[in-house]
Amino acid sequence: MPIATNLHMGHDNTAYPDAYYVRQNKDQFVSTLHSQGAWQPGEQHLAPAAGLLLAEIERRLPSDKLISRVTFDVLGVIHSGPFTVDVQVVRPGRSIELVEARMCHGDQVSVHARVWRLSASDTTSVEGLEWNPLPPPESLHPLTFSSIWDGGFIATLEARRGGG
Numbered sequence: 136m137p138i139a140t141n142l143h144m145g146h147d148n149t150a151y152p153d154a155y156y157v158r159q160n161k162d163q164f165v166s167t168l169h170s171q172g173a174w175q176p177g178e179q180h181l182a183p184a185a186g187l188l189l190a191e192i193e194r195r196l197p198s199d200k201l202i203s204r205v206t207f208d209v210l211g212v213i214h215s216g217p218f219t220v221d222v223q224v225v226r227p228g229r230s231i232e233l234v235e236a237r238m239c240h241g242d243q244v245s246v247h248a249r250v251w252r253l254s255a256s257d258t259t260s261v262e263g264l265e266w267n268p269l270p271p272p273e274s275l276h277p278l279t280f281s282s283i284w285d286g287g288f289i290a291t292l293e294a295r296r297g298g299g
Contacts (some may be wrong), residue, residue: 142166144157181213
C-alpha cells in the first residue's frame with residue numbers, strides 16, 4: 136500500500152496547533168507543518184521525529200537509569216501525516232538496558248531509535264574540567280535559519296550566534 140504524502144496537519148491551510156505533532160491515541164500521531172523538513176513538503180525533519188521517539192520512551196518506559204547512548208537509523212522517508220510509535224525493552228537489566236522505539240507509517244519503519252540506559256552512580260573519581268558557561272542568549276546576535284533553508288521545522292527554530 137503506498138504511503139500518502141503532504142498530509143501534515145495544516146497543509147491545506149486549515150488551522151493547526153503550535154506543536155510538531157498531535158497525539159491521536161496511545162501510540163498514534165499526526166504531524167503538523169511545524170515538523171516539515173526542508174527538502175520535500177510531504178516529509179518530516181529528523182529532529183522533531185527523534186525528539187518524539189525519545190519522549191515516548193521516557194513516557195512509556197520511565198526509569199531511574201540515565202541515557203548513556205542514543206542512535207537513530209533512518210530507514211527511509213519520514214512521511215508526513217499519520218504514523219505510530221512502537222516502544223519496547225529489548226534487553227532488560229538491573230544496571231544496563233536497551234530500549235527501542237520505531238516510527239511506523241503503515242507497515243514501513245522510517246526511524247528506529249536505540250537507547251542504552253545505565254544505572255546512575257558516583258562519578259567523582261573520573262570527573263573532568265568544566266567548560267566556561269555560555270553567555271546569556273540575549274547578548275548574542277539572532278540567526279534566522281529560515282533565510283537559509285525552507286521548511287516548517289526550520290521556521291520554528293530560534294538560534295543565536297556568538298562572535299567567536
